[in-house]
Amino acid sequence: MEQLLASLGQNLFVLFGLLAVGAAGVMIFTKSAVHSVIGFLFSMLCVAGCFLALQAEFLGVAQLLVYAGGIVVLFLFVVMLVELTKYQEKGIFQTQAKFAVPLVGAGVLAFAGVFRGILFGPNAGQALVLKLGLEGATEHLGNAQAVSRGLFADFLLPFEILSVILLVALIGAIVLAKSERV
């Protein structure tokens, strides 16, 4: 039973991962902006599914709340507000498809080669096992606790840098959008 569950988890991970990639493809290749946003939403949901399959419930739920709940709604607002049809008529979108498609195909083939050994090689699945905590953490540590340890102990410096990045983004939005400069 345990073995079955373990293999189920792994299979679920691969399934959700493939779905996420497919949804990302829909997001890029569809012509309508609203469909793109829906594809993005689906992709994010599948990534949340990946997290859940790796038993990282906290990350999965955070992913659901932040992306599906917040960011996608913002995206939809922007898409509704901006009139994209007039740009579509000008034909400025997808003008380089004939170069891009072969390149993407070549990239996909290359990475299929890279991952073949990981997914079907002798040590298949080893990379998919979640290592709880990076340093000294144990299994009995809760999910949220593991994340907070990561953020405030091991990854304190990147976390603080990230907060400054958000501040810069805020300043940048104001600098670029303010109508008058004093």
Place this chain on the structure above:
Amino acid sequence: MPSFSAGLWENLSHDIHYIWPHILLMVAATLMLWPLDSWLMPWTKAEKHKWALPTLAILVATLGLTLATPNGLGFSAMYKVDGLTKGFQVLCILGSIFAVMLSQNVLGALQEHTVEYYVLILLGTSGMLFMCGAVDLVTVYFSIELMALCIYILVAYLRHQGRSIEAGMKYFLLGAFSSGILLYGISLLFAATGGVTTNLTELNQKLALVSADKNLLVYSGVLMVLVGLCFKVAAVPFHMWAPDAYDGAPTPITAWMATAPKAASLAVFLRVFDTGFHNLSYDWTAPLMVISAASMILGNVAAIRQQSIKRLLAYSSIAHVGYMLLGVLSKDAQAGAQAVWLYMLSYLVMNTGAFAVVIYLQGKGEGERIDDFRGMGKRHPLLAFAMLIFLLSLAGIPPLIGFFGKFYLFLLAVQQGFTTLVVIALLTSAVSAYYYLEVVKQMYFKEPATEDGAECEPMDPYAKWLITAACTLVIIGTAFGPQLLKWTDDIRWFEKEAPKAAVFELPGK
């Protein structure tokens, strides 16, 4: 046994000494955003350009703090202070100081003075300081993002000019794309080592031991990190954004982009490839050699046809990056870092000098096309002489300081066995002399197109000082060129790893 929070506090109070310069920059920048200036600096109420001087003061203080920082490793082995960190941090701060000095009058003339401009320079500088000391791929990634985000915004700063917006947009899209590639490469390496570490020293040990079926994974990870970093230094073939971004940005920002972020990115290059991927040099030497050669050739050849001096300097900066990558290729990391640092130092001074001349001329109502330099030798003899010094130095003509930078770098590359690359570098240097001397020819041997004698604009005091200072520095550097290598010999660029930071105690144990 200390609790988790006590352990956190203990580590923080121990490690915080390494990042005082960054803290000063960030706190000062945040305070500048508050509308407190009329209380704190009441004497500047009438002036519109009051922010340049405080910014300069903060940067100089940061420079002092940086030099006083103790060496060591901190923040769970994510940030390290050693010779490489400090050396390149000094270059970054100098680049920012020069950019701020140049900004005052340019912004004044465009009526675009805001405090946010200086705040973004300060925050971007703090990102660069983090980049110089980052010894963990996660820190590398986030600090690169911090720096890059500030630059995207500053490139698009003149948002009433179409080309500024276009440049900012192009740079942002390509930069975001390259960040994605870099991050994907990092995640592949993380997976290849079994998902336990992103620390460069540990990666170096673990990557050499991965099983054969993961070799491709490691190879593609290393290549993607290489591509992501090459985007940041604008090495061919990942240079497409550079000419447009340099051309569209406000000229002080162009001067800044050509020097400070390059210094920080090269520090990351040296750190990642000479410590993190040192055992994997077989994987990245050949691609990096191709990139270096392509940057030298394409940068120099494309510069010949440019009409705008900003675009010319943009292409020449691509070529200079190609030369500096020779130092990254060196198997002797210590000597490589030394040669790159010396080259970057000379490049910083002479390139900023050249941009200062361009800005000075713009302040006098002259254009930035190369044709506009016609007859400058008669109109502004001193300025033309300074420009002559900078251009000859950039071309690497002996005995100027640019020559010594190139000489040390090429000598090292020959010693390391990259003879073909050095031959290419020498040939392309000859090409570069052609287009630099073309500008000189315009200045001294061509008559000005129109004689309107636009001398009415006030002088830009900062730019004048900076031109004088840079020119003096180049000449002094020239005099001491032969000793430069000896002086920097004593700097230990890569400190041996200190013992790893304490592992936190678990709660409830």
